[in-house]
Amino acid sequence: MNQSSRVAVLLLLLVQLTTRVVRADDESRSITIVNESGRRVQVHWINPDDGELVPQIEPDLLNGASFDLKSYVGHNFEVRELPAKNTGVCSGEDQTCGVDYFAVNSNHDQVIYIREGASIEHADSRTAATKSAESLLVDCKFAAKTQLEADPQSALSIIDLLSDCVKNGVADEILKANEEISFQEELRKSMGDLMENYTCADMTLNTTEAKRTEYWEGRKVEVMIDRPTAKIHLIENFVTLEECKAVEERAAPNLHDATVEDGRGGSELSEHRKAKQAGIKVDWDMEAEGDLIASLSRRVYDYVNHVLPFGIKENGQEDLMSIQYFGRGLDDEKPDRYMPHCDGDCNGLNFRTGQRMATIVMYCDIPEVGGQTRFRNSNVHVIPKKYAATFFSYIDPVTMKMDSGLTEHSGCPVLVGEKKIVTQWIRLGVDDENSWDSFNSRKEKSATRYILITL
Known part of the structure; x- marks a missing residue:
């Protein structure tokens, strides 16, 4: 196997290691929608049978607010900016209201961020892991390129450098993930203590x-x-x-x-x-x-x-x-x-x-x-x-x-x-x-x- 093939295989393994693929037993998904657009917005489910827009929150979602909904893989939603109450117009260049769409994918832990102009940023566990892997690859490639430019005779050792970089990077990611899991578990239990009496009452x-x-x-x-x-x-x-x-x-x-x-x-x-x-x-x-x-x-x-x-x-x-x-x-x-x-x-x-x-x-x-x-x-x-x-x-x-x-x-x-x-x-x-x-x-x-x- 030549050097380029070895690098390709290594990078493929990295993506597989840092991407969590969740196999679901059913198609239902929990979605969190966060409004960071600076404006009020309305969220509609698009009925696939007749295209009817069905409101998901009444009367609307205020800036800085969030809400959870339960949906299914493949369902489509529209997010539409609402006019300001004092001016009656929206934030677009021609005072038009922004609109964007998103579909529920098969991944878990999905969060929909509504940005300026009602543009959508769709985050979930898999895309977050992929971004982390891509960022790690960029850093390791840059380190390998810098080493090669400094010492052209070291081409044969570049694959080892890249391998060590990836291995150490993945180890760091795993350590961070384990620390986060431990933190979230302690937080979950602390919140459970606080909620116990409230829920019983x-x-x-x-x-x-x-x-x-x-x-x-x-x-x-x-x-x-x-x-x-x-x-x-x-x-x-x-x-x-x-x-x-x-x-x-x-x-x-x-x-x-x-x-x-x-x-x-x-x-x-x-x-x-x-x-x-x-x-x-x-x-x-x-x-x-x-x-x-x-x-x-x-x-x-x-x-x-x-x-x-x-x-x-x-x-x-x-x-x-x-x-x-x-x-x-x-x-x-x-x-x-x-x-x-x-x-x-x-x-x-x-x-x-x-x-x-x-x-x-x-x-x-x-x-x-x-x-x-x-x-x-x-x-x-x-x-x-x-x-x-x-x-x-x-x-x-x-x-x-x-x-x-x-x-x-x-x-x-x-x-x-x-x-x-x-x-x-x-x-x-x-x-x-x-x-x-x-x-x-x-x-x-x-x-x-x-x-x-x-x-």
């Missing part, structure tokens, strides 16, 4: 809009988060009235104050967790005879195996848990609730055999006021629906890395009424000979405190 806040809708065995499934290490699903009509009654009756004699794990293989009472709970052993021998609790538990494992490729079985798993919260009035200073926590490891590290990697929560009774479920680091807010379920997993089945906090969640205070749920935690690597509690008591366990009860 806002009784008008609705369930977060789903990313997409699917169906499983005739049940509607709203996909809220779908990341390699973190998934959050809302499933309608997952549990029946009869199954809820069967669980409540079985749990009644054993209800006691809920506990959290003490970090030493046992459990303890905690102000972080106020509720009643009771574990329920599933009588699998009665499944063939239509036992309601066994049927419900089987449905849980069927759904887990629908989402995750582990072929999970019931052997060695934790008991079903009946958890009940009781409202004592709007002025209750210490209401039943559950503070933010993770059900398993949420440190982004490798999965540890026998630990939790998914949770499913089924709602049997919902309170009149309070009791929402909040995934604060994912900005997912869930208003419980009777007989629905919330499923979330916190493991990447390909890399076996754990979630880094997206599934951290809390149960907002229950103020009026009762909230009764059934929870199942799902572990990977347990069986009849190595049950879940044998892993909890091992000394190799992390010092991180795992919450024993969820929501």
Whole structure:
């Protein structure tokens, strides 16, 4: 391979390394539009059937303002400058109003900047990475050219110089990216702390809009988060009235104050967790005879195996848990609730055999006021629906890395009424000979405190 070919291959590899190509499972995209034009503008979606302009914001987008919209790949939009209110004219040379257009592409993290005269600058993750690569190439080419002009005899070493320049440049870009990711993660968690009380107190806040809708065995499934290490699903009509009654009756004699794990293989009472709970052993021998609790538990494992490729079985798993919260009035200073926590490891590290990697929560009774479920680091807010379920997993089945906090969640205070749920935690690597509690008591366990009860 000659020198020019080697350079071409190297540059191609650089672009591939610094360009993040995201494969989407669907065509929906979230767009942020930022008005930096100095004027008021209006944004219209262009109906592909008849060309009708459909306003996306009312009455208009002020200078310096921004707004988010959800659209789809291939949708087209018009951005039009509006006349100044005091003069009735626009900023063009002949006092005409600027107009420009943009189309939603397949990349993620799209931002539309509206510049002077309503001209559009379309930015996204891929174009940003490409620009970074192009800038790095220019710098490295200039360094190589300068070296060649200074020493014409060094032509054979230019490829090594270019290679080192590119390698070091890419390493710097990766370091900057990792630092930015760490910063954004800390910022996200700090913002989650601040928003926790506000979102729980806002009784008008609705369930977060789903990313997409699917169906499983005739049940509607709203996909809220779908990341390699973190998934959050809302499933309608997952549990029946009869199954809820069967669980409540079985749990009644054993209800006691809920506990959290003490970090030493046992459990303890905690102000972080106020509720009643009771574990329920599933009588699998009665499944063939239509036992309601066994049927419900089987449905849980069927759904887990629908989402995750582990072929999970019931052997060695934790008991079903009946958890009940009781409202004592709007002025209750210490209401039943559950503070933010993770059900398993949420440190982004490798999965540890026998630990939790998914949770499913089924709602049997919902309170009149309070009791929402909040995934604060994912900005997912869930208003419980009777007989629905919330499923979330916190493991990447390909890399076996754990979630880094997206599934951290809390149960907002229950103020009026009762909230009764059934929870199942799902572990990977347990069986009849190595049950879940044998892993909890091992000394190799992390010092991180795992919450024993969820929501």
